[in-house]
Amino acid sequence: MQARELMESDVKTVAPDDDVADAFKKFARYPFSGFPVVDEEDRVVGVVTESDLVDLFEPDDETLWIPIGLPPFVDTLTYQVKAPWADLDLGVDMVRNADRLISDVMSTDVATVTPDTDVDEVLDLLSGDDPNINRVPVVDDDGRLVGIIARQDVIRAFRDKRLA
Secondary structure (H helix, E strand, O other): OEHHHHOEOOOOOEOOOOEHHHHHHHHHHOOOOEEEEEOOOOEEEEEEEHHHHHHOOOOOOOEEEEEEOOOOOOEEEEEEOOOHHHHHHHHHHHHHHOOOEHHHHOEOOOOOEOOOOEHHHHHHHHOOOOOOOOEEEEEOOOOEEEEEEEHHHHHHHHHHHHHO
16 A cells, blocks of 8 residues: 555645634535645645644743852742733734744654655654654655555554455
8 A cells, every 4th residue: 555545635724824714714614634734836844733833822831949058059949820810811822823833833854755655664764752743744756745545544444454
């Protein structure tokens, strides 16, 4: 079995110059947790995931270290500080980051395969040590996007093969 037999060819994408607000709309509209980022010639230049966008809105570290004893301080107490205005951070962060470019938040180290890639290599990518690989773009020899394979595509293909 090869990648071409597993891939979905109708791929929803975003562009590097799209903004975060555009990506949020796509995540709301389609049941995907990530999109390939393609340039004007449909070459894969990155991937943006829900996690990439959620990371924009995580609060900064709110830990306070208090030195104990006399200088040089060799010990500290750690307290978690939660300011009452922290609940407003999400709205402020959303406004602050809405027009940020996808190219600023996307992952650029993208694992890709070609249509002729053997299913074993696809399985190695999707089940490997990198838990962030949930989908693999399928590209032609020029790096242009021709499809995508998600984990559920592989599972579905094996299920269908067993039922046949």
